[in-house]
Amino acid sequence: MRLARTVGFVAVALWASAFGRDRFDDWIDRTQMPVLAIETGVEVLDRNGTLLRAFQTSDDRWRLAASIADVDPEFLRLLIRYEDKRFRDHAGVDPIAMLRAVAQAAWNRRVVSGGSTLTMQVARLLEESGTGSWSGKLRQIRLAFALERRLTKDQILSLYLVRAPYGGNLEGVRAASLAYYRKEPRRLTPSQIAMLVALPQSPESRRPDRFPERAMQARDRVLARLVDAGALQPEAITHEKLRAKRHDFAALAPHLTDRLRRADSGQIIRTAIDAEAQRKLEHLAAGAVADDTQHLSVAMMVADHGTGEIIASIGSASYANDRRGGFNDMTQARRSPGSTLKPLIYGMGFDQSLIHPETLVSDRPMQFGTYAPQNFDGHFRGDIRVREALQASLNLPVVGILDRLGPANLMAKLRQAGTQPQLPGDQAGLATALGGLGLSLQELIQIYAAMAQPDKATTLGATDADITPLSPILSPQASWYIGDILKGVSRPAMAGRKDVAFKTGTSYGHRDAWAIGYDGRHVIGVWMGRADGTPVPGAFGGELAAPLMFRAFDLVKTRSDPLPAPPRDALLVGNADLPQPLRRFNSRAEQGGVAQDHPKVAFPPEGARVARQGGAVTVQIRDGVAPFTWLQNGAPVMTNSWDRQARLTPAGRGYLQVRVIDARGRAAGTTIFAE
Numbered sequence: 202m203r204l205a206r207t208v209g210f211v212a213v214a215l216w217a218s219a220f221g222r223d224r225f226d227d228w229i230d231r232t233q234m235p236v237l238a239i240e241t242g243v244e245v246l247d248r249n250g251t252l253l254r255a256f257q258t259s260d261d262r263w264r265l266a267a268s269i270a271d272v273d274p275e276f277l278r279l280l281i282r283y284e285d286k287r288f289r290d291h292a293g294v295d296p297i298a299m300l301r302a303v304a305q306a307a308w309n310r311r312v313v314s315g316g317s318t319l320t321m322q323v324a325r326l327l328e329e330s331g332t333g334s335w336s337g338k339l340r341q342i343r344l345a346f347a348l349e350r351r352l353t354k355d356q357i358l359s360l361y362l363v364r365a366p367y368g369g370n371l372e373g374v375r376a377a378s379l380a381y382y383r384k385e386p387r388r389l390t391p392s393q394i395a396m397l398v399a400l401p402q403s404p405e406s407r408r409p410d411r412f413p414e415r416a417m418q419a420r421d422r423v424l425a426r427l428v429d430a431g432a433l434q435p436e437a438i439t440h441e442k443l444r445a446k447r448h449d450f451a452a453l454a455p456h457l458t459d460r461l462r463r464a465d466s467g468q469i470i471r472t473a474i475d476a477e478a479q480r481k482l483e484h485l486a487a488g489a490v491a492d493d494t495q496h497l498s499v500a501m502m503v504a505d506h507g508t509g510e511i512i513a514s515i516g517s518a519s520y521a522n523d524r525r526g527g528f529n530d531m532t533q534a535r536r537s538p539g540s541t542l543k544p545l546i547y548g549m550g551f552d553q554s555l556i557h558p559e560t561l562v563s564d565r566p567m568q569f570g571t572y573a574p575q576n577f578d579g580h581f582r583g584d585i586r587v588r589e590a591l592q593a594s595l596n597l598p599v600v601g602i603l604d605r606l607g608p609a610n611l612m613a614k615l616r617q618a619g620t621q622p623q624l625p626g627d628q629a630g631l632a633t634a635l636g637g638l639g640l641s642l643q644e645l646i647q648i649y650a651a652m653a654q655p656d657k658a659t660t661l662g663a664t665d666a667d668i669t670p671l672s673p674i675l676s677p678q679a680s681w682y683i684g685d686i687l688k689g690v691s692r693p694a695m696a697g698r699k700d701v702a703f704k705t706g707t708s709y710g711h712r713d714a715w716a717i718g719y720d721g722r723h724v725i726g727v728w729m730g731r732a733d734g735t736p737v738p739g740a741f742g743g744e745l746a747a748p749l750m751f752r753a754f755d756l757v758k759t760r761s762d763p764l765p766a767p768p769r770d771a772l773l774v775g776n777a778d779l780p781q782p783l784r785r786f787n788s789r790a791e792q793g794g795v796a797q798d799h800p801k802v803a804f805p806p807e808g809a810r811v812a813r814q815g816g817a818v819t820v821q822i823r824d825g826v827a828p829f830t831w832l833q834n835g836a837p838v839m840t841n842s843w844d845r846q847a848r849l850t851p852a853g854r855g856y857l858q859v860r861v862i863d864a865r866g867r868a869a870g871t872t873i874f875a876e
Contacts, residue, residue, distance in 0.1 A: 232347035235327040239363050241266040241373075244469050245458045247476040248510075252385070254458040255450045257370075263380065263450065264372040266468065267362040269355050272374060273389045276397065277358065282432040283398050283423060285319040289354055293320045293345035320345040320357050322401075326364040365401040368408035369447075376450075381409055383448050391433060392441045395423040413445035453479045456516030456530035457663055465664075472663045473510035478503060481756045486518045489729075489749055495737055496524050499749070500531035500642050500728040503757055506650035507722060509659030509668040511643075512757070517732070526732025535623045535639035536713045536730070539706025539742060540594045542611075544683045545648060546634055547591050549614060550602045550786075551679035554832050554860035554868045557783045558588040558682050559776040562598040567790040572631050574600050577707070586776065587786070592690050594705070596635055601788030603634040618651050618674045619660045620644040636708050645717055646726040648674070653702075653719040655680040676858060677768045678835040684719075684764050693743075696751040700761040703750065705742030712736050716746035718754070721762030725753050770836045780830045780837045782862040799867040800825025802859070810874045817848040818857065818875050825863035832860040851875040 241264050243256040258264050269277060281288045287295050295318050317325075324344035330337050348357055367377035374397055378386035382393055389397070399419040400407055409416040421440070427433040452458075454474055461470050486499040503512040516530035550556040564582040567573070574596045582595065590598040603611060608629035615622045623639030630637065640648075643661060651658040651674045658671040675683070687702035703718025712734055717726040727746040730737055754761070767773060776784055803821045805811050811818045822829070822845050831839040831847045834857065839847060851857045853875075860870035 229343065229346045229350065232343050234347060234351070235344070237327070237352075237360070239360070240264070241363065241468060243462055243467075245454075245461055246469065246471050247453075247474045247479070248472065249476070250471075251476040252379075252451050253453045253472065253474060253476055253479070254455065255379075256462060262370045262372050263376040264363060265375040265379075267373055267375045267386075268359045269362070272362060272386050273394070275391075276374070276386060276389055276394045279391075279394050279427055279432060280398050281319070282430065283427060284322075288319050288358075291318060291320075293347075293349040294318060294342055317341070318345065319361055320348055323357055323360045323364070324348060326366075327360070366404040367397075367400045368404040368410075371404075371447075379450060380447050381444075390441060391424065391438050392420060395427070396420045396443075399423045409443055409445050410447040413443050416445075417443045452520070453483065454514055454516075455520040456532070457511075457514040460530070460533075461663065470664070473505075473508075473512065473665075474514070474663055475512050478757050479513045479515075482513050482515050482753055485749070485752060485756060486515045490518045490525070496526075496731060497729055497737065498525045498527065498529070498531055498732045500534075501726065501749070501753055502532050502642055502646050503723060503725050503753065504646055504650055504661045505722060506654040506719060506724045507657060509650070509661050511661055511663040512723070514643075514663065529732045531728055531730075531732060532642045534732075535641050535644075536728070536734070537636040537638070537708035538640045538645055539636040539708045539713060539715055540596075541645055541704055541706035541715050541717055542634065542636070542640075542648075543591060543594060543599045544652065544687060544704055545614065545674070546599050546603050546606065546611060547587065547686075548652060548675040548679040548683050549606050549610070550587075551682050551835075552676050552858075553606065553870060554783070554835070554862055555602065555605055555866075556587050556786050557772060557779055558586070558686055559774070559779060560587045560783050561585070561776060561785045562587055562590055562601065563786075563788065564590065564595050564597050567597055567601065567788065569600065569604055569631055569790050572600075574631070574635065588686050588689070591686050598786075599634050600631050601790060602786070603631055604789050608633050614674055615640075615648070617672055618644075618648050618658070619669075619671050620647060636706065642715075642726050642728045645715070646724055649704075649717050649719055649726070650724045651675070652680050652683055653724055676835060678770050681765065681767050681771055685767070687718075688764060693748045693751060695748060698751060698754055698761050700763050701751070701754060702764060703747065705747050707740065707742045710736045711738060711740045714740045714742040714745040716742050716750040718750055720754075721764050723754075723757065723762070725750055725757070727753065770834050772836065780840055780862070782830050782864075782866045782868075785866070787866055800829070800861055800863045800869040802861075802869050802871040805871065805873050807871050808873065809871075810876055812876045813851070817850045818873070819846060819848050820859050820861075820871070821846045822861050822869060825861070825867060825869070826865050828864055830862045832862070834858050835860075 240258045242258050244265065245253045247253050255265060321341045324341045363373040365374065366372055371377050371380055374386050377397055378384060406412060407416045407419045424438055428435055453476060482501055486501055489499050490497045499518045501515040505512060514532055516532050517527040518525060519527040521527055561584050564585050566581060576596050608631060611633055612622060612629045620640060647661045650661060651671060655673045655675050655677050658673050660669050660671060662668040684702040687704055688700060690703060701718045701720050703716060706715035712730055714729040727750040729745045800822050801824050803823045827843045828841045830837055831842060833849050849859060856872060857875045858872045860868055862868045
């Protein structure tokens with residue numbers, strides 16, 4: 202029966218060739234073509250093109266895009282040599298191969314070899330048709346001729362590389378190579394090539410993970426035939442031991458890749474993620490809670506604050522762990538940031554000329570209306586320098602500074618940094634200084650990135666489309682002050698890096714433990730807690746999150762990039778050498794809440810463009826108590842001045858930051874552009 206069928210197929214082919222040329226061409230041209238666009242799974246790639254994660258197609262198959270450029274040239278050579286050695290020469294059907302198949306079948310009284318070309322196999326795969334009937338074979342022949350007329354040989358070969366079956370729901374050589382060998386098919390051994398050539402002939406009965414003996418026998422037959430044909434040298438064959446296992450596909454950064462897939466309709470999503478760093482930090486996160494019985498979760502993120510690129514993003518310790526709420530992406534969850542906003546508040550105080558790192562502040566019991574904050578340890582230090590107050594993360598001084606700045610100004614600064622703070626009751630109060638609002642880990646890292654890189658502030662993103670420029674949130678002078686203070690924070694005993702500025706935080710009720718740090722290039726943030734927001738007794742950012750953050754630095758980079766040198770206008774003096782108004786900061790609570798008649802800039806208004814007259818610009822103030830101290834770009838230019846007008850001389854065309862401090866230490870300021 203098979204012999205008669207094969208003879209019939211050949212007869213049909215010969216009959217078709219006997220047609221007049223025009224009628225045959227017309228018959229081929231009228232071929233109803235299948236859909237040539239093949240659905241492949243979405244792929245998310247890292248910064249170097251490494252596969253981070255692959256997704257299945259809509260019909261739940263592992264089918265990945267592939268072209269001849271993606272595959273080892275030796276595989277292509279041996280595939281063609283084994284399956285269709287005249288592939289580059291025929292027009293879709295190989296009459297010589299068909300005649301040989303008929304002759305062998307007649308001599309052996311059974312089918313010994315098939316006459317199908319690679320093009321005919323592609324035709325069958327495109328229509329998912331069988332070969333058991335004359336009509337089916339004729340359809341494949343007709344479609345093969347039509348494919349050859351519409352496509353190049355390389356395009357036909359690429360279709361085969363994507364659609365060839367490899368057992369189960371594996372289709373295409375890339376999916377097979379990744380599943381069976383855990384690598385892209387760019388460099389394959391002869392034994393691996395032989396296996397990938399043999400599998401599509403009988404993909405289910407030769408599956409290495411289910412029938413390893415059959416798979417190995419089929420592989421060895423391919424190798425032997427290629428050696429006999431002179432396509433392979435015997436010494437090139439190693440007869441590797443068959444690893445009878447199907448591996449899972451890459452699924453790095455699962456939370457991030459889920460979000461990117463939902464937001465991007467493309468088949469290939471290119472990211473700034475570093476696959477090696479991502480893999481190391483995922484392992485670190487899993488190990489951090491491996492022996493934990495409190496169902497803690499971990500989130501981490503690494504970003505380049507110079508470019509805004511997210512290098513690694515870990516949403517939880519385990520994507521599939523329901524007990525820890527592993528499916529929740531805790532880099533995006535808005536939680537109380539604890540004390541991590543204190544550096545920004547101090548930075549705003551520096552820019553408003555309210556304080557300097559050496560300014561004395563009071564750490565004593567104070568009440569701001571009905572709000573009476575306490576330090577985390579219940580103790581008070583009396584008079585202390587701003588530097589020490591921030592390094593010790595004291596509460597009273599920072600609340601007093603925010604009271605002078607105004608909580609609404611802090612909210613405006615957070616929005617300027619590209620964040621969307623979540624406020625209980627939509628009302629900002631002084632408690633925001635101590636974590637009384639909601640921010641995500643990514644948003645906090647973005648704030649610290651803007652402080653670390655004041656001249657190049659951007660949103661953070663894993664793709665170019667997510668990275669956009671931001672207005673600076675602090676001056677270079679204030680940013681440097683913050684970095685210089687934070688690199689002096691007491692660090693965990695195991696932390697060898699000294700050139701990292703960092704801050705820890707613990708939210709109310711010990712629900713969230715934070716650590717965020719940066720060097721001259723990267724910023725790393727760590728959150729630890731429970732995904733459901735329940736308290737974790739005894740959890741502190743300095744004890745839980747900080748050691749993990751420093752280990753992350755060690756895994757991501759061999760040494761720290763140095764923090765920047767102080768800008769020219771940084772005031773590097775002790776308290777005794779500061780201008781009188783900057784030597785001590787008095788909060789409104791210490792002044793009995795009286796703050797009327799503070800100075801105000803009368804001219805020019807904020808953001809105005811002012812022409813220089815004789816190289817100078819004139820600034821006028823009203824109210825306030827003389828004498829005044831005038832500062833230009835953070836540096837004092839006039840002290841003990843009783844005049845409410847000053848002529849300031851900027852170095853050249855550009856932005857000019859003006860601040861004036863009255864005799865009671867109250868400040869006003871404006872930023873203008875000097876033409």
